[in-house]
Amino acid sequence: MNDARRNPRLRTENEIFRYFDEHQLDSGLKEYLRYHASRYVFLLGKVGEADHERILDIGPSFQTSLMREVYPDSVIDTLGFDDPRFPGREGDRHIDFDLNDSANPACWPAPETPYDLVVMAEVLEHVYTAARPVLSFVASLLRPGGTLILQTPNAVSLGRRTSMLRGNNPYCMIREEKINPGHFCEFTVKELGQAAESASLRVSETTLTNFFESPGYRKSIYDALCALLPGDLRDGITLIARKP
Numbered sequence: 001m002n003d004a005r006r007n008p009r010l011r012t013e014n015e016i017f018r019y020f021d022e023h024q025l026d027s028g029l030k031e032y033l034r035y036h037a038s039r040y041v042f043l044l045g046k047v048g049e050a051d052h053e054r055i056l057d058i059g060p061s062f063q064t065s066l067m068r069e070v071y072p073d074s075v076i077d078t079l080g081f082d083d084p085r086f087p088g089r090e091g092d093r094h095i096d097f098d099l100n101d102s103a104n105p106a107c108w109p110a111p112e113t114p115y116d117l118v119v120m121a122e123v124l125e126h127v128y129t130a131a132r133p134v135l136s137f138v139a140s141l142l143r144p145g146g147t148l149i150l151q152t153p154n155a156v157s158l159g160r161r162t163s164m165l166r167g168n169n170p171y172c173m174i175r176e177e178k179i180n181p182g183h184f185c186e187f188t189v190k191e192l193g194q195a196a197e198s199a200s201l202r203v204s205e206t207t208l209t210n211f212f213e214s215p216g217y218r219k220s221i222y223d224a225l226c227a228l229l230p231g232d233l234r235d236g237i238t239l240i241a242r243k244p
Contacts, residue, residue, distance in 0.1 A: 135199035155186035
């Protein structure tokens with residue numbers, strides 16, 4: 001546990017909103033933050049349950065800034081496409097690497113020192129390369145006993161299913177943007193666990209949570225339906241796995 005070193009701020013959605021009030025965010029970023037704030041609260045809690053002095057965040061975004069604020073004593077490097085909206089601190093390193101190149105191990109960048117914790121939040125669904133080589137590369141970045149926290153949408157959530165019943169495609173079309181192409185593949189809990197195990201990671205926890213629905217009575221109804229109906233219907237998957 002890392003609570004002794006944790007900045008006491010940013011334990012609620014409102015605290016996260018107030019923290020980013022100091023940043024110059026356009027309307028699109030503000031909407032993204034509002035939509036994902038509950039997920040960030042949950043993610044920070046899971047980060048706090050893992051032992052870490054060195055963290056690698058794959059896909060720098062809001063959670064990168066939040067982790068740097070909450071855990072100022074931890075090294076927090078990033079990997080993927082650099083995003084100047086979330087700049088690193090002095091001493092933090094960015095590794096420029098396209099995860100779609102994970103299928104070729106000869107291209108894998110090697111860390112100077114393996115990481116205690118890798119965070120991969122809402123990234124895997126944006127990668128068109130198969131999950132096994134991607135997660136094998138991610139595993140190579142961890143020290144033995146290190147932890148991966150992976151968040152990704154649930155492909156068979158209640159919202160996806162009801163959208164299909166209405167005759168709508170629940171998945172967005174691929175965008176013509178290399179850095180933000182959209183979702184190539186979403187996963188079920190079983191598929192995600194199998195992908196992690198195929199990359200020689202040992203899954204220790206999988207949680208399904210409704211992060212994304214609108215607040216208010218509609219969310220209460222949605223949560224109740226997800227709890228009552230059979231199947232893994234909640235919107236977001238958080239998988240925690242360890243490297244043997």
